[in-house]
Amino acid sequence: MRRWTSLAALATAMLLAPAVADAVPPHPLQDQVFRARDMVMPSLVHIEPILEVFRMGERGNIAVTGSGVIFSADGYVLTNNHVVENATRVTCTLSDQREVAADLVGRDPLTDLAVLKLREATPPDGWPHAELGDSDALQVGEYVMAMGSPLGLSRSLSVGVISSLNRFIPASQMPSGSPTGLYNTWIQTDAAINPGNSGGPLVSLDGKVIGINARAIPIFGENIGFAIPVSLAREIARDLILTGEVQRSWVGVRWQSTENLAGFFDLSDKDPQGAVVGSITHGSPAEEAGLQAGDVVLEYDGEPVNVRFEEQIPALEKRIANTPVGRQVPLLVLRQGQHQQVTMTTQRRAKTEGGQKDHPQWGFTVREVTQEMATSLNLPGPGGVMVTGVKPGSFAAEAGLRPGDLVMRLENIEIEDLAHWSQAAQEAVEQATNRLLLTVKRGPVRYFVVLKPIYTQPTALKAPASSRKSS
Amino acid sequence: MINRHLVPALLLALAVAPALAGDEARIRKAFRKAGPSVVPIHYTLRLLEAPEGGQGNKIEGVLCGVVAGPDGLIVTTADVFPDAGGDPRQTFMPTRFAIKIAGREFTARAVGLDRDRNLAFLKVDNPESFPAPPARFASRSPRPGERILLLGLLGELHEYAPTFTETRIVSSLAGKGQRFALEALVQDLTIGGLAVNLKGEGLGIIGEDLLESSPAGTAALAAAGNVLSLFSSLSQGQRPGYPVLFPYAGLLDDLIASPPALDLDPPERRGWLGIIMQPLSRDLADYWQVPGPGGVIIGSVLDGSPAEEAGLQVGDIILEVDDAPVRVRELRDLTRFRELVQRVGAGKEVPLAIFRGGERQIVPLTLGARPKNVFLAEQQEESEFGLTVKELTFDFVQATNTPSDVTGVFVAEIENAGWADVAGIRVNDVITAVQGQNVDDLQEFRLAMEQVHEQQPENVVFFLRRGMRTRFVPVSPDW
Known part of the structure; x- marks a missing residue:
């Protein structure tokens, strides 16, 4: 009987156990x-x-x-x-x-x-x-x-x-x-x-x-x-x-990892050192230093470089960015099997964001052309402004202006940058010029566009189109 | 009463019935005879310049074509071929053609293009086993009033079964005198099809008149080779305005007699300036106060072109060619100007009247021959790599904004999941070196690849240019 009692007690204890744990969380x-x-x-x-x-x-x-x-x-x-x-x-x-x-x-x-x-x-x-x-x-x-x-x-x-x-x-x-x-x-x-x-x-x-x-x-x-x-x-x-x-330094190199390229560049298969120069930006410090695509950079500023896998590229980019602007950086380069010393002077990285501007009287928006954009689009220089949008049914749309057009000139004014453009555009609007010649570059081709805006008396500003989203 | 009317009616019926029955039989016969020559062409278009980081948009579609020669020559419309000089980010280029008949697929390649007549010529890769018979063409031109059949295809749902529409020629259009307006609206899969007379003899290839100011036509031209806008109208099912039939019986006969179709566009005879043009609109003429009935503004002068040699500059306006005024006001007029230049002929010296800096000048110029374009460019297939390259052509260089000092070959085709694809090579990349050896042209590429095939290295390193950037791409084929 005693034995039974203790078994019952044990069973009761087992049933109760979780409830007890809930009360005191040992988690x-x-x-x-x-x-x-x-x-x-x-x-x-x-x-x-x-x-x-x-x-x-x-x-x-x-x-x-x-x-x-x-x-x-x-x-x-x-x-x-x-x-x-x-x-x-x-x-x-x-x-x-x-x-x-x-x-x-x-x-x-x-x-x-x-x-x-x-x-x-x-x-x-x-x-x-x-x-x-x-x-x-x-x-x-x-x-x-x-x-x-x-x-x-x-x-x-x-x-x-x-x-x-x-x-x-x-x-x-x-x-x-x-x-x-x-x-x-x-x-x-x-x-x-x-x-x-x-x-x-x-x-x-x-x-x-x-x-x-x-x-x-x-x-x-x-x-x-x-x-x-x-x-x-x-x-x-x-x-x-x-x-x-x-503030960052910039040298104008696109790096590649040595993965699968070690044999081609005479690097040790087991432990390939260095980073491959994949591409060089025209007019960059790397170009001025005589660096070439296909060079393998073994040392940067006296420290070894190791980009065997692409995951290692950001660290190298950061190392370069953290180098003081204007520093003469010694590089050890492997070029066609030969070691060479190259000195490269870092440059300050230009701003990468372009400002924007709208022209409600004409019906389009433009963006500043940054150095980065000019390079990637093979533009002759940083001049002009880029058309980012054309409002359907606007004077600009009617004249045939398109997003992606690079506006080089307004009338006879050679556009230098966004500020210069904004000023020229504002003057044209103030004078209510109703026939404007825009000279644009569309890809490699030059086009001429005649804007024929009609200016109305300024009315109460409409509330801008609004919406809501999460970032 | 009844009898009196019944008798003439019966007599009439007796007289008409055989005629009707005979008509039906003729149509049936004509359809049976010529129908098998109309085939579905499955094509793939790709963006000339893929967006950064993207695989490149692809469009697949079906076009109607006509077998025109025993050696697998197929004629269709040039709708899917973009004009050189369009925005490469919006320009789709055909990269693959295949004709599907009875469950079998026959690949084909473009061998010729006649932009003015809006015709393209394809050739089947293995003509020996190609089952579709060539069409026979009539020896005389059709006339207004004549009843004809338009042979085309039904849609995908009906597996592109052959079909026809009976219609009538309602007008012979002025101008080149070889275009005809039809009574019927033309269905999508009849464009590129065959027009036949009631004997089943081919009269020409069915097209639409892009030069007329139908909304679709204007849109297609205005986009300067932007095939997208053309397809948006295609998807609407029917074309607005008059469809037009182009009889090319004579031309096709010549072609069949002397293949390949490169002869179509004989480069040695047709004149070429080497410029990208913009029409002198009325607005621009007013703005610059340019006299005359129109003109052509030079937007770009191609490297090494006759225009460059003559010293023509971007912004010059051509007013006269060989004393003939250039009546170009709108995009659609440009074709007329191109024809004028082509007709004058290569090698001929012509005076051009141009407007530069507010003044009229005469510039003597010797027209050149049009160099090969991407469609006619020689190509090399590297099947182990799943890679097809072509020589660099002026229109490729122009459309992709490739710097003029770049030499090499461009990637025309990449096999899905082939080794080149896996390694990350993309269509329109320019290959400038293979295994460290510069390849300036297709011949050098072939030589370099021969060595690669002999040596079979584990990684074959291609050095290529994509846009303004270069990169090394190791490819590991399955030797």
Whole structure:
């Protein structure tokens, strides 16, 4: 009988066990998530900028949403460049749901990072802020949290792991025409990242920011998001706060890895050193130094170069970018089996974004031609402005102007740049010139376009076309 | 009462019936005889310049064609061939043709192009086994009022079964005198088909008159070779305005007698200037105060062309050729100007009246012969690599904005998932070196590839140019 009793007691104890566990959570992961949440969530920012956009030959505004994170007691916020690019106004909603206006401190399209500063006076004990961690010590499989405003749903948190580190994605283009993602590989995570998460933090279990969420694959993929490593973000933020911009060196080389090319360039198969010069930009420091496509650069500034796989290209690009502008850099080059010393003088990287301008009286929009655009389109020089959009039914459309046309001349004025163009265009509008000759380049061909605008008395400005989206 | 009316009616019926029956039989016979010569041509078009990072857009479609010679010569419309000089990002270039008959596929290649008559000539790669019989052509031209059959094809749903429309020629159009307006609207898959008389003899290839100001025609020309706009009208099913029949009986006879069809566009005889043109619109003429009935503005002067040798410049306006005024106001008039130049002939010295800097000048110029274009360019297929290249032609260089000092061969075709494709070589890349050896032309490419085939290296390194950038591409074929 006693035996029976004790069995019954045991059974009762087993039945009760889960309930007891619920009351006292001995779950270390859950604990860590809660703790990390509490460390970062208060510094999470929901950003609602109004962006100026140019499309179909007109200028308009769109309201977008994005995310950000306060990382200093005095109220600096890290986010993505593409969240605040062309913003006419930025409003931040803090974790306590207070709305605070913010000023743009600086943007860096090449890394897709930007820094804002909260406009309100700093509270006595500082703004709640998250600590920036170390992205160099991460491991695949490590638990992480993404925080932000996916699809505008503010203060959201998702949990996942690091799916891959050091993911190489070829540089892509921003809407402004600037390339981006040249200088970093990416942290890939399966913590859900959606449009709107952009600029929000990727957080480790110890409650530190390890990445800035920037990209998702919303159409074909699920649970594939990409974050910019925080080590890069920290550097860029420092530069933006100090000088409002990021200064970089440029040499004008497109690098290739030595993979499958080692034999061709007489490199050791087992341990091929160096990076292959794939392409050289006309007029660049590399060209001036006499570098050639097919050279293998073994040493840069006295340090060995090793780009065996394409994942290693961003690090080399970054090393070059971090070289002081105007420095004479010694290179050790392997050219047709011979070692050679070459000296190359770095140049400041020209700005990569072109400004835009609309011409509502004529019905088209234009963009500044940057050095980068001029090179990639094989234009004779940086002169002229590029037509980005033509409004259907406008005078410009009627005259046959097309997106992609490079406007070289307005009447007899040779257009130097966007400012010069804007001034010439404004004068023409002020004088109500009703017959204007535009000389454009369409591919390699020159075309002439006669604009015949009719100017009406200025009426009340129509509200610009508006829409809403998540970044 | 009934009887009195019935008798004449019966008599009438008796008299008409055999005539009607005979008519039907003739149509049936004509269709049976000529129908098998009308074949579906499956084509693939690709963007001349693929967007950065993209695979390059592809358009596939079907076109009607007419077998015109025993050696597998097929005539169709030139609609799918873009004009050189269009925006390469919007210009689609045909890269593959295949004729499908009874479940079998016969590949074909373009061998000739007659832009003015809007005709293209293809040749089947293996004519021995090609089952479709060549059409027979009538010896005399058709006349207005004549009843004819338009032989074409039904759509994909009906597996491109042969079909016909009976119609009547309603007008012989002025001008070249070889174009006819028809009573019926022409269905999509009849363009490129065959017009026959009731004996089943070919009268010509069915086309549409791009020169008339039908909205579709103007759009197609205005886009200067932008095939897209043409296809948007194609998809609407029927063409607005009068479709036009081009009888080429004589021309085709010549062609069949003397293949290959390169003779079509005899480069040694036709005059060529080597410029890209813009019509002198009324607006532009008013703006610059240019006198006369029209003109041609030079938008680009091709390297090594007769225009360059004569010192013509971008922005010059050609007013007269050989004392004949250039009546060009709109895009559609440019064809007339091209014809004028071609007719004058290569090697002939002509005075050109031009307008430069507000003044009229006379410039003597010796017309040249038109060099080969991409369609006629020689090619080399490297089947192990899944790669076909062609020699660089003036129109390729022009359309892709390739710098004039670049030499090499361009990639005309890439086999899907072939080794070149896997390695990342793309259509329109210019290959400038193979295994470190410069290849300035097709001959040098062939020599370099011969060595490659002998040595069979694990990685074959191509050095190529894509847009303004160069790169090394290692390809590892399955030797």
